[in-house]
Amino acid sequence: MKVSVAIMHHPARAHLVGSLVRACLPLVARVVTDPDPSGIRSPLRTAKRAWAAVGEGATHHLVIQDDALLCDDFAAQVMAAVEARPQHVVAFYSDWNSPQNAYLVRRAAAAGAAWAPLSRTDWAPAVALLMPADQARELARYLEPIPDEVIDDDEMIARFCRERRSPMLATIPHLVEKGAVESLTTHEDVYRATVFAGRTPPPAAHWARDPAQDAVLAARFERADPWEHVVELRGSRCYLRFTRPHTEEPAGHEYGWYWHDWAPLVGIDPRVVPGRGVMAEVWAAGYLLGADTFAFGRTDWLRPALATWVESGLRPADRARLGHEGRAALTEACLEGFSVRRTADVAG
Incomplete structure (x- = not known):
């Protein structure tokens, strides 16, 4: 090469x-x-x-x-x-x-x-x-x-x-x-x-993962499913963005569906999310992510990926009000929501 x-x-x-x-x-x-x-x-x-x-x-x-x-x-x-x-x-x-x-x-x-x-x-x-x-x-x-x-x-x-x-x-x-x-x-x-x-980049062997994993992840997003979606944090709120596969709808449109109202369509009872406010929004995002994933192996890069989710998804006023420690607490709340759902799926 x-x-x-x-x-x-x-x-x-x-x-x-x-x-x-x-x-x-x-x-x-x-x-x-x-x-x-x-x-x-x-x-x-x-x-x-x-x-x-x-x-x-x-x-x-x-x-x-x-x-x-x-x-x-x-x-x-x-x-x-x-x-x-x-x-x-x-x-x-x-x-x-x-x-x-x-x-x-x-x-x-x-x-x-x-x-x-x-x-x-x-x-x-x-x-x-x-x-x-x-x-x-x-x-x-x-x-x-x-x-x-x-x-x-x-x-x-x-x-x-x-x-x-x-x-x-x-x-x-x-x-x-x-x-x-x-x-x-x-x-x-x-x-x-x-x-x-x-x-702290990973060892070279990290990249030699089984290509079958790529195919599994791709298939989950490209299936002809009317409820195919991504989860967003935007303006300190959690949304579901239904991607409508095989349509000409642009990916970058600003319209989203508030998670609490639409979660039942993807099999989630919104009453499982505790509390209110920004903490509940990021917990819900983590929980929805947990419902939409599975495990190949160690999730070493999950916490930093959730941290940027919180940072990018907060309103500027909330980001300033919460400070570094508050945003770190939100990342842990997002991880907790994810873990609660994954633990329930494994136990089930």
């Missing part, structure tokens, strides 16, 4: 790119600079060139955005992951509050999996994405005629993968975090990784 690396770069972030290139070593990263940095801000414009920058002799190509932060031992982790899943599109990052993928990553973490099959309709997590080299070149050709004014490369990459039915997996944990720098586009949300390896 030989992985080439391209870094999508805007000159406004010149202070970031040097350290990112060094963090990739011994993988050699080529910096691909926005060809029109004073024009309309368009990640798509730079992505076209970054995906075309496949290195000579490369078997795989990785594109990283210039505000990325890499885990320790990044290159070795990438190579171990690629060797384990050489035919897949691999995401080394996913947003902590993406409409479907964030939940799919958390559900896989709850199952003890190393890989999370991602949604075909959610946007692609383009902060750090790898493809087989031939597919990367094909993507570059696909993107080239799309006007730069479309801006969002992640939606176009998702469309490309969907049309070709290319399976996309995210690593658990993620090898990449998004740096706390201002967005260069009009997006105002805060973006972070769903579960980041940081300074």
Whole structure:
């Protein structure tokens, strides 16, 4: 296996790119600079060139955005992951509050999996994405005629993968975090990784999990079930988002169904959730996750995945009011809800 690396770069972030290139070593990263940095801000414009920058002799190509932060031992982790899943599109990052993928990553973490099959309709997590080299070149050709004014490369990459039915997996944990720098586009949300390896990445053997686990997780989300759903924490409340498989409904719509009113449709009695307020909302989210998962093995990355769920799902006022200790208590409440349901299922 030989992985080439391209870094999508805007000159406004010149202070970031040097350290990112060094963090990739011994993988050699080529910096691909926005060809029109004073024009309309368009990640798509730079992505076209970054995906075309496949290195000579490369078997795989990785594109990283210039505000990325890499885990320790990044290159070795990438190579171990690629060797384990050489035919897949691999995401080394996913947003902590993406409409479907964030939940799919958390559900896989709850199952003890190393890989999370991602949604075909959610946007692609383009902060750090790898493809087989031939597919990367094909993507570059696909993107080239799309006007730069479309801006969002992640939606176009998702469309490309969907049309070709290319399976996309995210690593658990993620090898990449998004740096706390201002967005260069009009997006105002805060973006972070769903579960980041940081300074404690797993051993290389972690990635060599049985691919049958991927198929089981994917099948649970792609079945033609009218009650297929993800669980959300948004604005300090818990929601069910029914995904309506095989429809054209966009993944990112803002409409959700309040969990208490709709839980019976997925077989949950809402009276099992104790208390009221924000604590009850996150407990309910954990309980609903527990009802929708099963165990492959150790769930080492579940608690950090739930912690980002709480952080991303609170209203700013609640986040400030609760402080670090209060948010940590909410994470434990979410984990408790999950454990209560899993324990009941095992006992049953």
